Amino acid sequence: MSVGCRVVRGPDWTYGNQDGGEGHLGTVVEIGKPGSTNLPEKTAAVIWDSGGRGTYRAGQNGAYDLRIFDNATTGVNHPNIVCGSCGQPVIHGMRWHCTVCTDSHLCTVCYMADKHDLTHPFRRFDTASSEGEAVPKREGCTEIQAKGIFPGAKVVKGPDWEWEDQDCGIGNIGQVTSVGCWARGLTSVRSAVKVKWSSGSTYGYRVGHEGKVDLVYIEEESGGSYYKDHLPVLDHTAEVAPSSGIPREFKVGEKVKVELGKDRFQSMQEGHGAWNPRMASYIGKIGTVHDVSTQGDVIVRYEGLTRWWLHPETLTKVYRMNVTTLRSL
Ligand SMILES: [Zn+2]
Ligand SMILES: [Zn+2]
Known part of the structure; x- marks a missing residue:
């Protein structure tokens, strides 16, 4: 499992409506580590789209509080497997394979939107290297409305906001116009949204990209329905999304920063x-x-002419993006 997964409440949920009610989405922002008292091993911290933050079990004491709604945000993809419904040439996120028509694959959006024969059982592949898990036919299974930061939702700036006054000041409300991918290379699909502010300007923001949450909703919107029992639980043993194979390129002039702790930075x-x-x-x-x-x-120049020669993996890009570089799907 990795940060940035979009999640919903899972089978062992016992926290009332901390998530905003069943079906409301959140983002995994931190993964528990051995020895940590704040966030122990086999737990994960989530920021709900409504803005609340909580710590949940991802295998701790055998309990699973969350399910993965979408992992395309973390870079999971299945190259060269075409979705039989929408025709996407690369399936991003979970892949669903029909066990009756063995040459038929669906992306998770199409699977949840009831594409293909509902009486055909599928296998779900959480990543390109997973072995697959059988799920029952969709016909007759429980469907839950997904709700949160979807097109139409009304939003304000959230915990990771770093875009100054793009919203035209504190408390200003914007409306989500579409969901897309942050940055180039399709490395994290469905991890960002476009928002139109009352000033008329439209910008892109992170909702999942690298575990960042730039927005919270004040009025959620529905994002279709999902078959809750067909989704995987968020499990600490689950594989981390394999690297997409797209090298992290840095261009001269790009803004970057190190967001690691000192010890990790030093060892890298x-x-x-x-x-x-x-x-x-x-x-x-x-x-x-x-x-x-x-x-x-990467040789990075800081204020005062200081230059450091840095391991590329220590760096996070600092985006000042506008709508023209946030590609919609
Ligand atoms: Zn599709
Ligand atoms: Zn089929």
Whole structure:
């Protein structure tokens, strides 16, 4: 499992309407770690689309509080497998394979939208390398309305907002116009939305991309229905989304920052430009890509002409995107 998964309440849920009611979506923002008291192993922290945050069991004491609604946001894809309904040439997120018509695959959006024969049972593949899990035919199964930050929802700035006054000030309300992917390369599909603000401007925001949540709703919208018992539980043992195989490219002039803790930052620098104790004070600061070495290490320029030679995986891109670069599906 990895941050950015979109989730709904699962089979062992015992938290009332902390999620906003059954069917309301949230985003996994942090995964529990061994030895952590805040967020122990086999748990996950979720920010619900309504804005609340909670910690839930993902296998702790054998309990599963959450189900994965969509993992396309974390970069899961199935290259060269076409969805038999919408025709998408790469299936993003969970893949559904008909056990009757063995050459028939559906993307999760089409599966939940009742495409294909409802009396045919399917197998669900959570990632490209998973073995698949049989699910019953959809006919007669319980359907739940998905609700949250979907097109039509009214939203305000949320916990990870870093876009200054794009919303034209505190408490301003925008309306979601579409769901799309953040950034290039289709590495995290359905992980962002476009919002139209009362000023008339439209911008893209993260709802799942790298576990970031830029918005919360004040009025949710329905996002279709889902077969809850067909969705996988969020399980700490589940494989992390395989890397999409698309290299992380950095371009000269791009804005970046390090968002790691000092120890992790230092250990990742081994063999990649080494460590200088002064680097710790640059965590969280925005720098500019000055050059990229032939090995792929990134030379980042900070204020005051400081330059550090950094491991590319230590860097997070700082986007100042507008609607023209947020591609809709
Ligand atoms: Zn489809
Ligand atoms: Zn079939």
